Amino acid sequence: MNPPASQYTLQQKVFLFLLAIVTIGFGWILMPYAGAVFWGVVLAILFIPLYRRLLRATGQKANLAALLTLASIVVMVIIPVALISASLVQQAVGIYNMVGSGHIDFGQYFRQIIAVLPDWVVSLLERFDLTSMATLQQKLSSFAAQASQVAAKYTLNLASNTFDFLVSMTIMLYLLFFLLRDGHSLAGRIRTAVPLSRKYKQRLFSNFTTVIRATVKGNVLVAMAQGALGGLIFWILHVQAPLLWAVVMAFLSLLPAIGAAIVWAPVAVYFLVTGAVWQGVVLILFCVFVIGLVDNVLRPILVGKDTKLPDYVVLLSTVGGMALFGLNGFVIGPVVAALFVASWDLFSTAEEFHQE
Structure with missing residues (x-):
């Protein structure tokens, strides 16, 4: 002691x-x-x-x-x-x-x-000036100009x-x-x-390795599976650049509740409103009953139920991790959140911290 x-x-x-x-100082060097x-x-x-x-x-x-x-x-x-x-x-x-x-x-x-x-x-969109092609093109031109400046900067570097x-x-x-x-x-x-005492170190280190594996396998691998399935159905339906959208869906699949639907839902709506009804129906059915069920089927197999965080915690920690650490935040955010939960669980079950 x-x-x-x-x-x-x-x-x-x-x-x-x-x-x-x-x-x-050593951390600063690294x-x-x-x-x-x-x-x-x-x-x-x-x-x-x-x-x-x-x-x-x-x-x-x-x-x-x-x-x-x-x-x-x-x-x-x-x-x-x-x-x-x-x-x-x-x-x-x-x-x-x-x-x-x-x-x-x-x-x-x-x-x-x-x-x-x-x-x-249409009337509702007109109130927000979202049906005018001139206004839309002006906004798109402004966005394109900013994107071009960013692209030029990265090209030079x-x-x-x-x-x-x-x-x-x-x-x-x-x-x-x-x-x-x-x-x-x-x-x-x-x-x-x-x-720390031996029993605390044992549980904390065990939780750390378990959380790392759970986060990578449970979030990254499941996201990769959802992205691959999304790219496959986009390729079958002849959507432009299916690999590009597959990668985007893989990243967005890390966000629970909304996830890949941010990509495939607008495409399905476009199919339906432009008369490509069967493509829209097939896309919706595939994404809901195949992609949507991947998380529920694969995550318990790859991770187990003991280390699964609530969806809202995963969402907040992933977005917050991305804001602080960039792409690495997809893993760092949920890992920190899971360690936070594990540490507080360890504290709440430790008798010496709750003696009256």
């Missing part, structure tokens, strides 16, 4: 202060590549069972098992993500060129929808961004090798250093 802070000697207090300063470190830890936690199986298969050769696990991660995760990203950029550029050449005319789509809407809906990405990827893979090989001993040292 550690002594209370009032019983520390001056020498111990100075050392603890120095320890805090050095720790903060901050530029915090994303690489974070994903290295996440992938190590996810693939440690594979590493242990390979370790037994290779006769306890740790370096070889770690290299084989690393190669598996590159083949199963990194290469597919790189290929999908390249195809995504290609389709996005294709859509941009088709809009610029007039092959895709959003104004025509807008006029078709307005023409079949009921009079009361493309080489720098690519270099940073390659450096981050190298750091992540390099760190991942050592986390796989030495992760058990490193986790033991961290567990020993944490100033």
Whole structure:
């Protein structure tokens, strides 16, 4: 049992202060590549069972098992993500060129929808000046100008961004090798250093690894499945750039309640109001009864019911995580929320904190 802070000697207090300063400084140094470190830890936690199986298969050769696990991660995760990203950029550029050449005319789509809407809906839209093509085009032009400025900025920094990405990827893979090989001993040292009793550390570390796996498998993998199914039905129905919309649906599927419907619902409405009734009906039925049920079927299998957060907590933590950490927030937000719930659950069940 550690002594209370009032019983520390001056020498111990100075050392603890120095320890805090050095720790903060080390974290500050790692901050530029915090994303690489974070994903290295996440992938190590996810693939440690594979590493242990390979370790037994290779006769306890740790370096070889770690290299084989690393190669598996590159083949199963990194290469597919790189290929999908390249195809995504290609389709996005294709859509941009088709809009610029007039092959895709959003104004025509807008006029078709307005023409079949009921009079009361048109009147309501007119109150907000949403039926005027001139006003709409002005807003779209303003948005396009801002988007062009942003695109130009990122184009000028493309080489720098690519270099940073390659450096981050190298750091992540390099760190991942050592986390796989030495992760058990490193986790033991961290567990020993944490100033908590054994039973608290055991539950807290167990909750941490469980939450990481639950968040990635329960949110990311389910979102990938929903995005793939959405892209498939878009491809069958000949919707432009199905891969682009599949990726968008995969990201939005991380948000419960609304999720992929933000993408497929407007497309279904467009099909219905423009006379493509069977396409609209097929899209609605597929998305409701197939995509909509993926979460209810896959999440309990991949995660289990014990670590599932309420939908509103997942929604708020995901959006908040995105606002603070960018794309990494899709994982960081729910992980922090789940650890928050686990920590308070640990506190509420600890008898020594509630003695009268």
